[in-house]
Amino acid sequence: MKLRFPMAKAQLIHIEVDRRLGHEWDEWNGRPLPKGGDFSAAPGLFFWFAALTIVAVTAALALLLYLVGPRLGGLWRPLPTALWILLGTLTAMQGLYLGVLVASFYAGRNLLPERLLERGPYLTLMNYTSLLARGFGKRDWVEHAAIDIYNTLAERRGRKVGRGELLVLIPRCLSKQALDGVLEVAGRYEVPVFVATRGQLARRVIRERRPRAVVAVACERDMMTGLRDVAGKLPVLGLTMQLPNGPCRDASIDLEQMEKWVQGLVGRAAPQQQAEPAPAP
Ligand code: SF4
Numbered sequence: 001m002k003l004r005f006p007m008a009k010a011q012l013i014h015i016e017v018d019r020r021l022g023h024e025w026d027e028w029n030g031r032p033l034p035k036g037g038d039f040s041a042a043p044g045l046f047f048w049f050a051a052l053t054i055v056a057v058t059a060a061l062a063l064l065l066y067l068v069g070p071r072l073g074g075l076w077r078p079l080p081t082a083l084w085i086l087l088g089t090l091t092a093m094q095g096l097y098l099g100v101l102v103a104s105f106y107a108g109r110n111l112l113p114e115r116l117l118e119r120g121p122y123l124t125l126m127n128y129t130s131l132l133a134r135g136f137g138k139r140d141w142v143e144h145a146a147i148d149i150y151n152t153l154a155e156r157r158g159r160k161v162g163r164g165e166l167l168v169l170i171p172r173c174l175s176k177q178a179l180d181g182v183l184e185v186a187g188r189y190e191v192p193v194f195v196a197t198r199g200q201l202a203r204r205v206i207r208e209r210r211p212r213a214v215v216a217v218a219c220e221r222d223m224m225t226g227l228r229d230v231a232g233k234l235p236v237l238g239l240t241m242q243l244p245n246g247p248c249r250d251a252s253i254d255l256e257q258m259e260k261w262v263q264g265l266v267g268r269a270a271p272q273q274q275a276e277p278a279p280a281p
Helices: 043-075 079-107 121-135 139-155 176-189 199-209 220-230 255-266
Strands: 166-170 193-195 213-217 236-239
Touching (some): 043 121, 079 139, 199 220, 213 220, 213 255, 236 255
Parallel strands (some): 166 193, 166 213
Protein backbone atom coordinates (compact mmCIF):
# COMPACT_ATOMS: atom_id res chain seq x y z
CA MET A 1 0.00 0.00 0.00
CA LYS A 2 1.27 3.44 -0.90
CA LEU A 3 1.03 6.06 1.83
CA ARG A 4 0.22 9.62 0.77
CA PHE A 5 1.31 12.53 2.90
CA PRO A 6 -0.37 15.88 2.48
CA MET A 7 1.89 18.42 0.85
CA ALA A 8 3.28 20.85 3.43
CA LYS A 9 2.17 24.36 2.56
CA ALA A 10 5.05 26.78 2.34
CA GLN A 11 4.76 29.85 4.49
CA LEU A 12 5.48 33.10 2.79
CA ILE A 13 7.40 35.47 4.99
CA HIS A 14 7.13 38.95 3.61
CA ILE A 15 9.92 41.25 4.63
CA GLU A 16 9.45 44.89 3.79
CA VAL A 17 12.76 46.47 2.92
CA ASP A 18 11.50 49.96 2.08
CA ARG A 19 10.31 50.71 5.60
CA ARG A 20 12.77 51.18 8.43
CA LEU A 21 10.77 51.54 11.63
CA GLY A 22 11.85 54.09 14.19
CA HIS A 23 12.22 52.44 17.61
CA GLU A 24 9.13 54.34 18.79
CA TRP A 25 7.11 52.06 16.51
CA ASP A 26 8.78 48.75 17.43
CA GLU A 27 5.51 47.23 18.61
CA TRP A 28 3.54 48.17 15.46
CA ASN A 29 1.57 45.10 14.28
CA GLY A 30 1.69 45.96 10.57
CA ARG A 31 -2.02 46.81 10.34
CA PRO A 32 -3.17 50.17 8.92
CA LEU A 33 -3.24 52.94 11.50
CA PRO A 34 -6.64 54.29 12.61
CA LYS A 35 -8.10 57.12 10.51
CA GLY A 36 -5.30 56.84 7.97
CA GLY A 37 -2.67 57.73 10.57
CA ASP A 38 -4.25 61.05 11.51
CA PHE A 39 -4.22 61.36 15.31
CA SER A 40 -5.83 64.79 15.56
CA ALA A 41 -7.52 65.28 18.94
CA ALA A 42 -9.08 68.15 20.85
CA PRO A 43 -6.84 69.85 23.48
CA GLY A 44 -9.37 68.89 26.18
CA LEU A 45 -8.26 65.25 25.83
CA PHE A 46 -4.80 66.17 27.06
CA PHE A 47 -6.12 68.27 29.94
CA TRP A 48 -8.32 65.36 31.17
CA PHE A 49 -5.45 62.90 30.98
CA ALA A 50 -3.11 65.39 32.68
CA ALA A 51 -5.58 65.73 35.58
CA LEU A 52 -5.84 61.94 35.77
CA THR A 53 -2.04 61.69 35.82
CA ILE A 54 -1.82 64.08 38.77
CA VAL A 55 -4.50 62.09 40.62
CA ALA A 56 -2.77 58.76 39.84
CA VAL A 57 0.68 59.97 40.95
CA THR A 58 -0.78 61.47 44.15
CA ALA A 59 -2.70 58.26 44.92
CA ALA A 60 0.43 56.13 44.39
CA LEU A 61 2.51 58.37 46.68
CA ALA A 62 -0.28 58.46 49.31
CA LEU A 63 -0.47 54.65 49.30
CA LEU A 64 3.30 54.41 49.69
CA LEU A 65 3.25 56.90 52.55
CA TYR A 66 0.37 55.05 54.21
CA LEU A 67 2.36 51.80 54.07
CA VAL A 68 5.76 53.08 55.20
CA GLY A 69 4.49 55.92 57.44
CA PRO A 70 4.48 53.86 60.70
CA ARG A 71 8.08 52.75 60.11
CA LEU A 72 9.18 56.31 59.35
CA GLY A 73 7.40 57.40 62.55
CA GLY A 74 9.62 54.92 64.42
CA LEU A 75 12.68 56.78 63.13
CA TRP A 76 11.36 60.26 63.93
CA ARG A 77 7.81 60.76 65.18
CA PRO A 78 6.85 63.97 63.29
CA LEU A 79 8.25 62.63 59.97
CA PRO A 80 5.01 61.01 58.59
CA THR A 81 2.98 64.17 59.38
CA ALA A 82 5.60 66.33 57.66
CA LEU A 83 5.53 64.06 54.58
CA TRP A 84 1.70 64.15 54.44
CA ILE A 85 1.81 67.97 54.55
CA LEU A 86 4.46 67.97 51.82
CA LEU A 87 2.37 65.66 49.64
CA GLY A 88 -0.74 67.83 50.16
CA THR A 89 1.21 70.98 49.24
CA LEU A 90 2.72 69.39 46.11
CA THR A 91 -0.69 68.15 44.97
CA ALA A 92 -2.23 71.59 45.49
CA MET A 93 0.62 73.19 43.48
CA GLN A 94 0.19 70.68 40.65
CA GLY A 95 -3.57 71.33 40.57
CA LEU A 96 -2.94 75.08 40.54
CA TYR A 97 -0.39 74.70 37.74
CA LEU A 98 -2.83 72.71 35.64
CA GLY A 99 -5.48 75.37 36.27
CA VAL A 100 -3.14 78.15 35.09
CA LEU A 101 -2.21 76.05 32.04
CA VAL A 102 -5.85 75.50 31.08
CA ALA A 103 -6.65 79.20 31.67
CA SER A 104 -3.63 80.28 29.58
CA PHE A 105 -4.66 78.07 26.71
CA TYR A 106 -8.33 79.01 26.59
CA ALA A 107 -7.91 82.69 27.53
CA GLY A 108 -5.63 83.23 24.52
CA ARG A 109 -2.93 84.77 26.74
CA ASN A 110 0.05 83.04 28.38
CA LEU A 111 -0.21 83.70 32.11
CA LEU A 112 3.32 82.52 32.93
CA PRO A 113 6.73 83.12 31.33
CA GLU A 114 7.88 80.42 28.90
CA ARG A 115 10.37 78.93 31.40
CA LEU A 116 7.45 78.17 33.71
CA LEU A 117 4.98 77.22 31.00
CA GLU A 118 5.58 75.48 27.66
CA ARG A 119 9.38 75.29 28.01
CA GLY A 120 9.29 74.39 31.69
CA PRO A 121 7.21 71.99 33.81
CA TYR A 122 4.77 71.51 30.93
CA LEU A 123 7.33 69.30 29.15
CA THR A 124 7.49 66.99 32.20
CA LEU A 125 3.70 66.94 32.53
CA MET A 126 3.44 66.02 28.83
CA ASN A 127 5.75 63.06 29.26
CA TYR A 128 4.10 61.62 32.39
CA THR A 129 0.67 62.10 30.80
CA SER A 130 1.85 60.24 27.70
CA LEU A 131 2.95 57.31 29.91
CA LEU A 132 -0.50 57.11 31.49
CA ALA A 133 -2.26 57.45 28.10
CA ARG A 134 -0.34 54.39 26.84
CA GLY A 135 -2.12 52.31 29.47
CA PHE A 136 -5.47 53.40 27.98
CA GLY A 137 -4.39 52.84 24.36
CA LYS A 138 -4.71 56.60 23.69
CA ARG A 139 -1.06 57.50 23.39
CA ASP A 140 -0.96 59.06 19.92
CA TRP A 141 -4.13 61.14 20.39
CA VAL A 142 -3.08 62.47 23.79
CA GLU A 143 0.40 63.26 22.47
CA HIS A 144 -1.11 65.04 19.47
CA ALA A 145 -3.28 67.20 21.76
CA ALA A 146 -0.27 67.89 24.04
CA ILE A 147 1.87 69.01 21.08
CA ASP A 148 -0.94 71.25 19.75
CA ILE A 149 -1.21 72.95 23.16
CA TYR A 150 2.57 73.34 23.31
CA ASN A 151 2.65 74.90 19.81
CA THR A 152 -0.20 77.31 20.60
CA LEU A 153 1.58 78.57 23.72
CA ALA A 154 4.98 78.75 21.99
CA GLU A 155 3.65 80.54 18.89
CA ARG A 156 2.10 83.26 21.04
CA ARG A 157 5.56 84.38 22.19
CA GLY A 158 5.95 85.96 18.74
CA ARG A 159 9.66 85.14 18.53
CA LYS A 160 11.67 86.51 15.56
CA VAL A 161 15.00 85.17 14.30
CA GLY A 162 17.26 85.75 11.29
CA ARG A 163 16.97 83.47 8.24
CA GLY A 164 20.25 81.70 9.04
CA GLU A 165 19.27 81.30 12.67
CA LEU A 166 16.27 79.07 11.97
CA LEU A 167 16.67 75.36 11.36
CA VAL A 168 14.03 73.14 9.74
CA LEU A 169 14.41 69.52 10.82
CA ILE A 170 12.53 66.86 8.86
CA PRO A 171 12.39 63.07 9.24
CA ARG A 172 13.36 60.52 6.61
CA CYS A 173 9.80 59.25 6.18
CA LEU A 174 8.20 62.16 4.27
CA SER A 175 6.45 61.35 0.99
CA LYS A 176 8.03 62.80 -2.14
CA GLN A 177 5.25 65.37 -2.40
CA ALA A 178 5.73 66.51 1.21
CA LEU A 179 9.52 66.64 0.80
CA ASP A 180 9.25 68.74 -2.37
CA GLY A 181 6.85 71.08 -0.55
CA VAL A 182 9.21 71.50 2.42
CA LEU A 183 12.16 72.23 0.13
CA GLU A 184 10.09 74.75 -1.78
CA VAL A 185 9.05 76.62 1.39
CA ALA A 186 12.60 76.49 2.80
CA GLY A 187 13.99 77.75 -0.50
CA ARG A 188 11.58 80.68 -0.60
CA TYR A 189 12.49 81.77 2.93
CA GLU A 190 16.17 80.81 2.56
CA VAL A 191 16.25 78.67 5.68
CA PRO A 192 18.39 75.53 5.99
CA VAL A 193 16.71 72.11 6.07
CA PHE A 194 18.21 68.98 7.62
CA VAL A 195 16.97 65.43 7.42
CA ALA A 196 17.40 63.97 10.87
CA THR A 197 17.30 60.19 10.51
CA ARG A 198 17.58 59.66 14.27
CA GLY A 199 17.02 61.77 17.36
CA GLN A 200 20.73 61.55 18.13
CA LEU A 201 21.55 63.06 14.74
CA ALA A 202 19.00 65.83 15.23
CA ARG A 203 20.65 66.77 18.52
CA ARG A 204 24.06 66.77 16.82
CA VAL A 205 22.86 69.07 14.03
CA ILE A 206 21.46 71.45 16.66
CA ARG A 207 24.71 71.36 18.62
CA GLU A 208 26.80 72.12 15.55
CA ARG A 209 24.57 74.68 13.80
CA ARG A 210 23.52 76.46 17.01
CA PRO A 211 20.18 77.76 15.65
CA ARG A 212 18.10 80.23 17.67
CA ALA A 213 14.84 78.46 16.77
CA VAL A 214 13.79 75.15 15.22
CA VAL A 215 10.76 74.07 13.20
CA ALA A 216 10.71 70.29 13.57
CA VAL A 217 8.58 67.78 11.67
CA ALA A 218 7.94 64.30 13.13
CA CYS A 219 5.23 61.87 14.18
CA GLU A 220 3.73 62.39 17.63
CA ARG A 221 5.93 59.74 19.25
CA ASP A 222 9.18 61.10 17.90
CA MET A 223 8.11 64.69 18.53
CA MET A 224 7.52 64.00 22.22
CA THR A 225 11.09 62.73 22.61
CA GLY A 226 12.45 65.65 20.60
CA LEU A 227 10.54 68.27 22.60
CA ARG A 228 11.60 66.68 25.88
CA ASP A 229 15.27 66.79 24.84
CA VAL A 230 15.41 70.13 23.03
CA ALA A 231 12.51 72.47 23.85
CA GLY A 232 13.86 73.32 27.32
CA LYS A 233 17.06 74.69 25.75
CA LEU A 234 15.81 76.11 22.46
CA PRO A 235 12.49 77.43 21.11
CA VAL A 236 10.90 74.73 18.95
CA LEU A 237 7.67 74.51 16.99
CA GLY A 238 6.68 70.92 16.29
CA LEU A 239 4.66 69.93 13.23
CA THR A 240 3.10 66.47 13.43
CA MET A 241 2.36 64.35 10.37
CA GLN A 242 -0.29 62.04 8.94
CA LEU A 243 0.79 58.46 8.29
CA PRO A 244 -1.59 57.09 5.63
CA ASN A 245 0.70 54.12 4.84
CA GLY A 246 1.61 53.26 8.41
CA PRO A 247 4.57 54.55 10.40
CA CYS A 248 7.92 55.58 8.95
CA ARG A 249 6.90 55.79 5.29
CA ASP A 250 5.15 58.26 2.95
CA ALA A 251 4.17 60.71 5.68
CA SER A 252 2.28 63.85 4.71
CA ILE A 253 2.22 67.21 6.45
CA ASP A 254 0.30 70.48 6.51
CA LEU A 255 2.62 72.65 4.41
CA GLU A 256 0.51 75.77 4.98
CA GLN A 257 1.04 75.45 8.72
CA MET A 258 4.74 74.97 8.22
CA GLU A 259 5.00 78.07 6.01
CA LYS A 260 3.00 80.08 8.55
CA TRP A 261 5.48 79.18 11.28
CA VAL A 262 8.55 79.84 9.12
CA GLN A 263 7.10 83.19 8.04
CA GLY A 264 6.23 84.07 11.65
CA LEU A 265 9.81 83.39 12.72
CA VAL A 266 11.84 84.93 9.88
CA GLY A 267 9.43 87.40 8.25
CA ARG A 268 8.48 87.59 4.59
CA ALA A 269 9.85 85.31 1.89
CA ALA A 270 13.20 86.26 0.38
CA PRO A 271 12.89 88.35 -2.82
CA GLN A 272 12.90 86.14 -5.90
CA GLN A 273 16.17 86.12 -7.82
CA GLN A 274 15.73 87.88 -11.15
CA ALA A 275 16.41 85.55 -14.04
CA GLU A 276 19.58 86.44 -15.94
CA PRO A 277 18.63 88.10 -19.25
CA ALA A 278 19.45 85.88 -22.17
CA PRO A 279 22.54 87.09 -24.11
CA ALA A 280 21.74 88.94 -27.36
CA PRO A 281 22.17 86.73 -30.42
S1 SF4 B 1 9.25 60.56 12.43
FE1 SF4 B 1 8.83 59.13 10.75
S2 SF4 B 1 10.64 57.79 10.70
FE2 SF4 B 1 10.64 58.82 12.69
S3 SF4 B 1 9.58 57.39 14.06
FE3 SF4 B 1 8.06 58.85 13.30
S4 SF4 B 1 7.12 57.89 11.53
FE4 SF4 B 1 9.05 56.78 11.95
